[in-house]
Amino acid sequence: MLLVAKNLCKIYRRGGIFARRSSITAIKDISFSLAPGVSLGVVGESGSGKSTLLRTILKLTPYDSGSLIFDGLEVAAIDARAMRNFRQRVQPVFQDPYSTFNPRFSIGSSIGLGLAGDGVLSTHQRRDAVARLLDDVGLDPDLHSALPHELSGGQRQRAAIARALAVKPELLLLDEPTSALDVSVQSQVLNLFKDLQQAYGFSIILVTHDLPVVTFMCENILVMKAGVIVESGKTADVVDRPQTEYARLLVAAVPEPPA
Amino acid sequence: MTDPAVSPNRDAEPLLEVEGLRIELTVRGRGPVPITRDVSLRVYQKEIVGLIGESGSGKSVIAKSLIGMLPRRIRVSAGTSRFQGRDLFALNAHAMRAVRGAEISLIPQDALHALNPVKLVGKQVGEPIEVHTDTPAVEVHKQVVQLLNRVHISDPEARTQDYPHQFSGGMQQRALTAMALSMKPPLILADEPTTALDVTIQGEILKLIRELRSDTGASFLFISHDLGLVSSLCDRIYVMYAGEIVESGTRDEIFSNPRHPYTRGLIGSVPRLRNNAARLLTIPGRIPGPGDEIEGCRFRPRCPMAEGRCIVSPSLEASKGGHAAKCWLF
Amino acid sequence: MLMTDFNWRRYGLVAGTAPVVVIILVTAGLAPLIVPYSPYDLDVMVMLQGPTASHLMGTDELGRDVLSRVIHAARLSITVGLVAVLIGSFCGTIVGIIAAHFGGLVDAILMRFMDIVFCFPAILLAVILMANLGTSILNAMLAIGIIFIPGFARLTRAVAQTVQRQSFLEAAICLGMPGYRIVFREILPNVIGPVLVEAAVAFSYAVLLESALSFLGLGAQPPEPSWGNMINTGRGFIDQAPWISLAPGAALFFTVFSFNLLGDGLRDVLDPKLND
Numbered sequence: 001m002l003l004v005a006k007n008l009c010k011i012y013r014r015g016g017i018f019a020r021r022s023s024i025t026a027i028k029d030i031s032f033s034l035a036p037g038v039s040l041g042v043v044g045e046s047g048s049g050k051s052t053l054l055r056t057i058l059k060l061t062p063y064d065s066g067s068l069i070f071d072g073l074e075v076a077a078i079d080a081r082a083m084r085n086f087r088q089r090v091q092p093v094f095q096d097p098y099s100t101f102n103p104r105f106s107i108g109s110s111i112g113l114g115l116a117g118d119g120v121l122s123t124h125q126r127r128d129a130v131a132r133l134l135d136d137v138g139l140d141p142d143l144h145s146a147l148p149h150e151l152s153g154g155q156r157q158r159a160a161i162a163r164a165l166a167v168k169p170e171l172l173l174l175d176e177p178t179s180a181l182d183v184s185v186q187s188q189v190l191n192l193f194k195d196l197q198q199a200y201g202f203s204i205i206l207v208t209h210d211l212p213v214v215t216f217m218c219e220n221i222l223v224m225k226a227g228v229i230v231e232s233g234k235t236a237d238v239v240d241r242p243q244t245e246y247a248r249l250l251v252a253a254v255p256e257p258p259a
Numbered sequence: 260m261t262d263p264a265v266s267p268n269r270d271a272e273p274l275l276e277v278e279g280l281r282i283e284l285t286v287r288g289r290g291p292v293p294i295t296r297d298v299s300l301r302v303y304q305k306e307i308v309g310l311i312g313e314s315g316s317g318k319s320v321i322a323k324s325l326i327g328m329l330p331r332r333i334r335v336s337a338g339t340s341r342f343q344g345r346d347l348f349a350l351n352a353h354a355m356r357a358v359r360g361a362e363i364s365l366i367p368q369d370a371l372h373a374l375n376p377v378k379l380v381g382k383q384v385g386e387p388i389e390v391h392t393d394t395p396a397v398e399v400h401k402q403v404v405q406l407l408n409r410v411h412i413s414d415p416e417a418r419t420q421d422y423p424h425q426f427s428g429g430m431q432q433r434a435l436t437a438m439a440l441s442m443k444p445p446l447i448l449a450d451e452p453t454t455a456l457d458v459t460i461q462g463e464i465l466k467l468i469r470e471l472r473s474d475t476g477a478s479f480l481f482i483s484h485d486l487g488l489v490s491s492l493c494d495r496i497y498v499m500y501a502g503e504i505v506e507s508g509t510r511d512e513i514f515s516n517p518r519h520p521y522t523r524g525l526i527g528s529v530p531r532l533r534n535n536a537a538r539l540l541t542i543p544g545r546i547p548g549p550g551d552e553i554e555g556c557r558f559r560p561r562c563p564m565a566e567g568r569c570i571v572s573p574s575l576e577a578s579k580g581g582h583a584a585k586c587w588l589f
Numbered sequence: 590m591l592m593t594d595f596n597w598r599r600y601g602l603v604a605g606t607a608p609v610v611v612i613i614l615v616t617a618g619l620a621p622l623i624v625p626y627s628p629y630d631l632d633v634m635v636m637l638q639g640p641t642a643s644h645l646m647g648t649d650e651l652g653r654d655v656l657s658r659v660i661h662a663a664r665l666s667i668t669v670g671l672v673a674v675l676i677g678s679f680c681g682t683i684v685g686i687i688a689a690h691f692g693g694l695v696d697a698i699l700m701r702f703m704d705i706v707f708c709f710p711a712i713l714l715a716v717i718l719m720a721n722l723g724t725s726i727l728n729a730m731l732a733i734g735i736i737f738i739p740g741f742a743r744l745t746r747a748v749a750q751t752v753q754r755q756s757f758l759e760a761a762i763c764l765g766m767p768g769y770r771i772v773f774r775e776i777l778p779n780v781i782g783p784v785l786v787e788a789a790v791a792f793s794y795a796v797l798l799e800s801a802l803s804f805l806g807l808g809a810q811p812p813e814p815s816w817g818n819m820i821n822t823g824r825g826f827i828d829q830a831p832w833i834s835l836a837p838g839a840a841l842f843f844t845v846f847s848f849n850l851l852g853d854g855l856r857d858v859l860d861p862k863l864n865d
Contacts, residue, residue, distance in 0.1 A: 102757045
């Protein structure tokens, strides 16, 4: 197993020194496992905790109890020296294509960010790697010198995928990666994820509110509500034979074109 | 160019008839840029008409243009919109104000920002009544409570004393719907009314709209980018691309037998709940910007079935019945 | 053709004020080379004379050429202004970024400290500081610089916090970027713009403060000319020789106004809404 979560909990405490303390349980008792090369969809509505789960796996926020084991390492116990290595094995693609790149730098520079600074690659080699990545995600390699605002939303998301792939991750965490894109662009990006997964072999955790996207992309599914997992299993099973009321509700609520 | 759509009740006059609508954006140093080009559509009594489009289609300005609320640098440069015997585009500000909210109302996109955060919900929902009629405050309040009830907000009397932030997203949208209904307008424009809402809440709002159509006899023009929503709600649908209507027909006609290559591509590119292919259909290339001048059919550069004759722009013709596609192949 | 293509809404103000500001700075910088007389030369034969061909702004009570003194004073005021703004913006930015980066207790303590400094009326604080540090020009620069720190701290903290909420910052963290690189690549470039705008306006306020201080007898000491102390001395002669106060007053007004407008212009340049 690449990633194993057991009884993961995260509580947000509101209030500082002067305000009254109150706590919100963002996620509770989250347990699941993910094998290499497999895709897991996490579906829920607002307040379900799915984004918190993602941020916890990315180590952007710490978890309060339970365990999260990535390739045999307890994520909370990763020390500062092993941090960079861990970070590069787990990469995000965020929802908003418009804030996903620093507006002041070219996307080539931002895509190569993960490759810089450790002295392993020369500038030349880095430039080549970025060109290859742009090509992999279906972008013209000449765009490496473009600034983010010169690209469309779809192009920016592709560039964000290139940035994530640059460090050769084993796990890609996708937070509503196509929700902000036009319908016709969404399909291009979703196909791209599938193709890249075939080529590179990484695992995917896809967080979304859009059930059909999960059916298209993920073999397994977690249904979350109010911070807990209400149902989990193979996507086809959960969609065809939902066991819980909430899952049934979610499936029924998907508006479908006829035929 | 007129709309070849056929009314569900063949002899009836359309409630709203838009013809040749051209909306332009003035860009500094470039002159006017067309956002919609020659758009014609109709809405008949008691029907829910859907307008589907992606970004750059022009759908988002159409609702606002009908009620005279286009932003500063955008204006209607050509076309008519006949509504109850008058051309909406020819109305002066005073006359338009009388129409807005009373005969045509709008359910806007972003519920939270459409409501005044410092005014009680009850007051806001009753505002159209106060503005358009002389109804005394007590009577207005009664009607507001009835309206909130009609949109299934529980405990409506107490809710009138709440502020918008105390409402959930779904309730805010219902409150806006109530506001749109308050003067019992024959036509309601719904501009992406469920975008910010959860899927389950979205379903409830759709149910509400269907209910209202049968109860009040109002017609809806439902504007959205979400094919699933439009397909489950609307009787007739117009598909827009790059400022033009490229296909129109009934729900079944469009979704069971899409004719325009763009519509086909669009429908094929949406993932389904079940039975997805290994890869989704894609439309190559990018959506043209409003200012892009393309010779002939605007979809030609991306069309898998483009031919020589596509250099000339096809017209929106109905072959039989009302199902029309702006394509030489049909 | 060029004029109509030019985005006047965005660059108009800067285009208009930048030349003026440059002229002011160059004049001040080249002061010793361009003044017609030395600011210290006495000539009791021509004292308290109105503007004439040989003394364009008249002479003061000791027969010194007012124009030369005004230009020389410009150099002083502008230097004080620049150094003070540099001190304020540099220290303020560091405080703001640290507060935003660490958050929590560190943020609370730092900002409360800034609030305390902010509470003092500028003049009062400057006077208190200079009473403790001494009345030299250097201390004036320091005092005024300290007064500006909270303003810059608040600004950079707010901007840094906005940047921290952007996805690109989280993406950088997830790529394993070390903290200092994140500050220099992701945060600072986005902070510089607003800081520059604030600096332009702060500069004009600094010049004003320096004049106020030297008006009160702190800062530049006679015979060193400063707009402030010239206005002060001129008070005694306001009936007979108003130009002694008016000339430096006008120069002060003009400089402050120009830099303020430049600040507004820079804000327009940075405003994303003023796109074509």
